[in-house]
Amino acid sequence: MLEIENLEVAYGVLAALHGVSLTIQPGEIIALVGPNGAGKSTLLKTIAGLIDARAGVIRWEGKLLSGEPPQRIVERGVALVPEGRRLFARMTVRENLELGAFSQRAQKERRAQLERVYTIFPRLFEREHQRAGLLSGGEQQMLALGRALMGLPRLLLLDEPSLGLAPRVVESIFSVLAELHREGMNLLIVEQNVQVVLGLAQRAYVIEGGKIVAEGEGQKLLRDDHVRAAYLGPLAKG
Amino acid sequence: MILIQQLILGLLVGGLYGLAAAGLSLTFGVLRVLNVAHGELLMLGGYGTFWLFALWQIDPFVSLIAVGPAMFALGLVLYWALFQFVVKAHEEVRVKNSLLIGFGLTLVFHALAIRLWTADERAVTTVYAGTVVKFGALAIPVVRLSSLILALAVLTALHLFLAKTRWGRAIRATADDWEAAALMGIPVEKTYLLAFALGTALAGIAGGLVSVSYSISPSIGLEWTLKALIVIVLAGLGSLFGSFAGGILLGLAEATSVAFLGGPYREVVGLVLFLMILLLRPQGLFGERG
Numbered sequence: 218m219l220e221i222e223n224l225e226v227a228y229g230v231l232a233a234l235h236g237v238s239l240t241i242q243p244g245e246i247i248a249l250v251g252p253n254g255a256g257k258s259t260l261l262k263t264i265a266g267l268i269d270a271r272a273g274v275i276r277w278e279g280k281l282l283s284g285e286p287p288q289r290i291v292e293r294g295v296a297l298v299p300e301g302r303r304l305f306a307r308m309t310v311r312e313n314l315e316l317g318a319f320s321q322r323a324q325k326e327r328r329a330q331l332e333r334v335y336t337i338f339p340r341l342f343e344r345e346h347q348r349a350g351l352l353s354g355g356e357q358q359m360l361a362l363g364r365a366l367m368g369l370p371r372l373l374l375l376d377e378p379s380l381g382l383a384p385r386v387v388e389s390i391f392s393v394l395a396e397l398h399r400e401g402m403n404l405l406i407v408e409q410n411v412q413v414v415l416g417l418a419q420r421a422y423v424i425e426g427g428k429i430v431a432e433g434e435g436q437k438l439l440r441d442d443h444v445r446a447a448y449l450g451p452l453a454k455g
Numbered sequence: 456m457i458l459i460q461q462l463i464l465g466l467l468v469g470g471l472y473g474l475a476a477a478g479l480s481l482t483f484g485v486l487r488v489l490n491v492a493h494g495e496l497l498m499l500g501g502y503g504t505f506w507l508f509a510l511w512q513i514d515p516f517v518s519l520i521a522v523g524p525a526m527f528a529l530g531l532v533l534y535w536a537l538f539q540f541v542v543k544a545h546e547e548v549r550v551k552n553s554l555l556i557g558f559g560l561t562l563v564f565h566a567l568a569i570r571l572w573t574a575d576e577r578a579v580t581t582v583y584a585g586t587v588v589k590f591g592a593l594a595i596p597v598v599r600l601s602s603l604i605l606a607l608a609v610l611t612a613l614h615l616f617l618a619k620t621r622w623g624r625a626i627r628a629t630a631d632d633w634e635a636a637a638l639m640g641i642p643v644e645k646t647y648l649l650a651f652a653l654g655t656a657l658a659g660i661a662g663g664l665v666s667v668s669y670s671i672s673p674s675i676g677l678e679w680t681l682k683a684l685i686v687i688v689l690a691g692l693g694s695l696f697g698s699f700a701g702g703i704l705l706g707l708a709e710a711t712s713v714a715f716l717g718g719p720y721r722e723v724v725g726l727v728l729f730l731m732i733l734l735l736r737p738q739g740l741f742g743e744r745g
Contacts, residue, residue, distance in 0.1 A: 265638060266637070287638060287640075287643075288637065288640045288641060288643075292640060296638070299634070299638060303634065303635035303638070304635070305627070305628050305631045305635065307693075308624075308627065308628070312624060315624070316625070316639045316641070317639055319639045320640035323640070364639070368640055
């Protein structure tokens with residue numbers, strides 16, 4: 218469904234990704250884990266069109282995606298929920314959600330989709346007219362996710378969805394992600410919270426220094442010694 | 456009485472400062488590009504209104520219906536021909552190159568205006584130009600009052616556009632965080648184009664109002680760019696009505712200084728305000744961000 222081949226990205230002379238290849242099959246949740254600066258966010262931003270690749274190709278649903286501007290990528294059903302959420306802080310919850318449906322395709326469905334997002338996150342409905350900047354961290358993450366859903370994506374790219382959130386909130390966000398997946402959504406999740414995300418994902422990729430160093434089933438990687446040592450700490454138990 | 460009369464005149468000119476600043480603030484806020492030729496765009500709008508009146512006796516307030524869209528179109532051309540190449544650049548390059556383009560345009564428009572229309576001062580003198588509304592000893596010039604009301608009406612219309620429409624919200628989102636806007640499927644470059652053209656149209660309308668309430672000449676550009684800059688620093692970015700209020704504040708401050716210190720200090724007071732705000736409240740009186 219999504220195929221990435223030998224992707225190379227550089228910031229100026231500084232290489233960020235060296236030949237990354239990755240695939241997502243229909244109906245999959247893929248986890249992408251790795252240390253800070255490994256290139257996780259860079260990879261997601263490149264898929265979303267915010268960064269141009271120097272070499273390599275990205276294909277989505279059989280057609281070339283790399284080289285398209287971000288708005289076309291959204292139109293084609295790939296949405297990124299960025300790190301730090303990046304909400305429009307001075308606009309209301311409702312305005313943020315409506316902006317999420319900016320693309321032509323999503324405009325037509327925006328009323329129905331707004332209902333759906335409010336059903337998934339009743340909290341957002343309660344806070345409809347509040348400024349996004351005044352929401353709690355968990356509510357902001359719900360809004361960031363809801364805003365992306367307004368664009369009717371078929372592939373959601375999530376960058377650190379649990380960052381800075383209390384464990385209970387993380388649990389509820391991940392249960393929403395699991396629910397979306399059951400309804401047919403494809404997910405590519407970058408996450409520091411390795412234990413949680415590897416439990417949810419069918420497959421995972423480990424990225425270090427801009428290269429994929431390991432790939433496999435989520436549960437298997439959880440038992441992998443290298444991954445355990447690197448990301449779960451010496452005391453972690455499988 | 457003289458002070459109050461001065462304050463009224465200050466309020467009236469302040470509305471135009473506000474309108475000029477709103478246009479500059481819109482382009483600066485969205486594109487992060489300071490268009491130093493904003494005053495020259497205002498000057499061109501003023502000549503447009505002047506010539507429509509001089510050649511065909513079209514009422515200056517009516518001709519804004521043509522001047523606004525014409526300046527909007529000029530804004531589209533300027534963005535397409537020049538500014539689109541700098542907005543994509545990194546911050547430092549963008550700031551430097553946009554200043555170069557802006558100063559270049561300043562020279563070109565200034566020279567062009569002298570060449571085409573001579574360096575004479577011009578003003579639209581309608582049959583109702585001298586009419587005043589009297590309140591006891593106070594006199595309010597009707598033309599200037601109409602200009603103030605029109606300026607407020609234009610800003611209100613723009614505010615509604617930005618607050619309520621799909622593209623207006625796209626412009627605000629882009630101003631706030633262009634990357635996040637792009638992730639919403641907003642074509643960021645189109646919103647830049649639209650915001651720049653709107654800013655140019657605002658400059659043109661302000662120029663039209665200046666030509667009917669005051670006077671224009673090819674060299675007024677720098678003065679109006681400066682006024683708009685002072686107002687932006689005074690009011691802060693991000694709110695059209697903040698710009699309007701800031702403009703009025705500058706007008707009142709100038710009027711007070713004229714009443715107490717005499718005419719020559721009029722320009723000084725604005726610059727003193729400018730420095731004080733930068734020192735004491737750099738985000739501006741109504742600004743939310745530093």
